[in-house]
Amino acid sequence: MDNNFYLNNQEDEMEFMPMIPLSEEDDDDADGKPFPGELPLLPLRNTVLFPGVVIPITVGRDKSIKAVNDAYKADKLIGVVAQKDSAIEEPTVSDLEDIGTVAKIVKLIKMPDGGTTIIIQGRKRFKIESITVEDPYFKATIKVLEEESSKDDKDFDAMVSSIKDLAAQIIGLSPNLPSEAGIILKNIENPSFLIHFVSSNLNSDIRQKQQLLEISNIKARAELLMSLMHTELQYAELKNKVTNKTRAELDKQQREYFLQQQMKAIKDELGGENFAELKEMQKKAEAKKWTASAKDMFNKGLEKLERMHPSTPDYSVVYNHLDLMLDLPWDEYTEDQYDLKKAKKVLDHDHYGMNKIKERILEYLAVLKLKGDMKSPILCFLGPPGIGKTSLGKSIAAAINRKYVRVSLGGLHDESEIR
Numbered sequence: 001m002d003n004n005f006y007l008n009n010q011e012d013e014m015e016f017m018p019m020i021p022l023s024e025e026d027d028d029d030a031d032g033k034p035f036p037g038e039l040p041l042l043p044l045r046n047t048v049l050f051p052g053v054v055i056p057i058t059v060g061r062d063k064s065i066k067a068v069n070d071a072y073k074a075d076k077l078i079g080v081v082a083q084k085d086s087a088i089e090e091p092t093v094s095d096l097e098d099i100g101t102v103a104k105i106v107k108l109i110k111m112p113d114g115g116t117t118i119i120i121q122g123r124k125r126f127k128i129e130s131i132t133v134e135d136p137y138f139k140a141t142i143k144v145l146e147e148e149s150s151k152d153d154k155d156f157d158a159m160v161s162s163i164k165d166l167a168a169q170i171i172g173l174s175p176n177l178p179s180e181a182g183i184i185l186k187n188i189e190n191p192s193f194l195i196h197f198v199s200s201n202l203n204s205d206i207r208q209k210q211q212l213l214e215i216s217n218i219k220a221r222a223e224l225l226m227s228l229m230h231t232e233l234q235y236a237e238l239k240n241k242v243t244n245k246t247r248a249e250l251d252k253q254q255r256e257y258f259l260q261q262q263m264k265a266i267k268d269e270l271g272g273e274n275f276a277e278l279k280e281m282q283k284k285a286e287a288k289k290w291t292a293s294a295k296d297m298f299n300k301g302l303e304k305l306e307r308m309h310p311s312t313p314d315y316s317v318v319y320n321h322l323d324l325m326l327d328l329p330w331d332e333y334t335e336d337q338y339d340l341k342k343a344k345k346v347l348d349h350d351h352y353g354m355n356k357i358k359e360r361i362l363e364y365l366a367v368l369k370l371k372g373d374m375k376s377p378i379l380c381f382l383g384p385p386g387i388g389k390t391s392l393g394k395s396i397a398a399a400i401n402r403k404y405v406r407v408s409l410g411g412l413h414d415e416s417e418i419r
Contacts, residue, residue, distance in 0.1 A: 035102055035124065039079040040067040041138035042103075045086040048209035049101040050196035051122045059116045061090075067137035068108065068118055076105045079126060079142060082210055093131050093138070099214045102126050102144070122196070125213060147192065148217040159222040160191045166229040167198050173236040195222055203235075204228050278305055281322060289331035298325055336400050338369035343399035350395040351388060357381075361396060 042057075042064055049055065059065050071078040081100035083091050103120040111117055126142040133139035150156040164185055171182045188194045199212045199221075208228060215221040264275075285298055301322050308315045343365055347358045364379060381389040390406065397404035 035126075035142075035144055036075065036077065038132060038139055038141050039077060039102065039126075040071050041079045041081055041096070041100075041128075041140055042067055043081055043083050043091050043096055043138070045083050046206060048082050048200070048206060048213055049080045049103055049120065049122045050200045050213060051101055051124055052190075052193040052196050053200045054106065054119060054121045055200070056117055056119050058111075059118060063090075063137040065116050068105065068116060070137075072105045072108045072118075077123075078103055078105060078120070079128075079140060080120065080122070081128070082206055086206065093134065096128070096138070097210055099125060099127050099145070099210075101213070102142070125216075145216060148219075149192075150217075150219040153219065156191070156219045156222065159219070159226060160194060162226060163194060163198060163222065163229065166226065166233055170229065170233055170236050173233075173240045191222075192218055195225055198229070199225055202228055203232050275306075278302060281326065284326050288326070294325070294330070298322060334402050336402065338365055338400060340366060340369070343396075346399040347392075347395050350391060350398075354388065354392075357392070361392070365400065 042059075044057065047055065047057070059068050067078065079100050080103045082097045084095055084097060085091075088095050101122040102124045103122050105118050106121050107119040109117045109119075125145040125147070127145055129141040129143050131138060131140050167185050168182045171177045171185075185194070185198070188197065195218065199209060202209065202225070212221055212224055212228075215224065282302060285295075285302070288295075290298065301318050305315065305318055305322070308318070340362055344358070344362055347361065351358065361379070381392060383389060393406075394404050396402075
């Protein structure tokens, strides 16, 4: 089974892409020669290259372009190392990681804008022994790092199987990843390359990937990889849950909007003018300082009107009731002034005589002033027209600084009409 695949990967962003089998990873270079003891270095800002993995890199810095061109003309081998800080434009020796990957430049492409794109294949891990040249680009003596294998280790075999399962779950929860990636992962037989391949595509920061690269024991590397994959799986599950919830909310809102538009069109057909009138009533109701029960009653009545056709008999009854609710002065009142001296003065000024009646009125106001709220008894003035019943009401209103409202019930015989 061929265990090296082409992975489309930018220096600043990593993602699964269709993979093309390449040659197997060897301990030596393509010509069977051992790796040279000195290599030009290619610092990468946001990428850690793992053995066996193939990625495209866009090279933009002058030093890097020079190093790539010289390496491609020679043996096509270059040492790829990650920067400790990706924000540094011109890294120094101290800005480079000590451990990187020997890479073979598979292809070099000159871009029309003057840039250079290379396709590189990771070969073996190495450690920088010393920097021999810093200009025009870095060169270093290196030591190739061998991997501590875990053959015939059942625990390690179980880890490899778990890594495949975790990768399949992450791919299933990531809509941007093709489903074919899971099939390819299952078909990778080389455990070392599987770990390198998954590590390369892990959605972790550069520091964590560098830690994976620096571990020589393949089993220890698998343990750390599984830990990072569990974290990524939890994140993918949470992200998928939030996405589905948001999508459901949007679908619900769109459905409600569509139904409301349909309802509006139907109401316009049935009675456009009445619909506009109900909207005006709703607007007036929003400005009212109603209690919760009054507001609920009005809204229910308005919803009932919206479902009724204006020609139905009950329409006018409900409409008049709501219109009356809007006309009433909700939460609008004058402040009472229970000044008994002023009240006596007003009553004496407006009415001559009627001492017992005026005394009863003052007594009533005195009790009301002390108690603060008195629903009963209710004063009732009884007598023929013209003896001063209405004028007494006006005087009482003036005495306590209330607005006077007269509701005439003359001519009414049925108590239901009063209700």
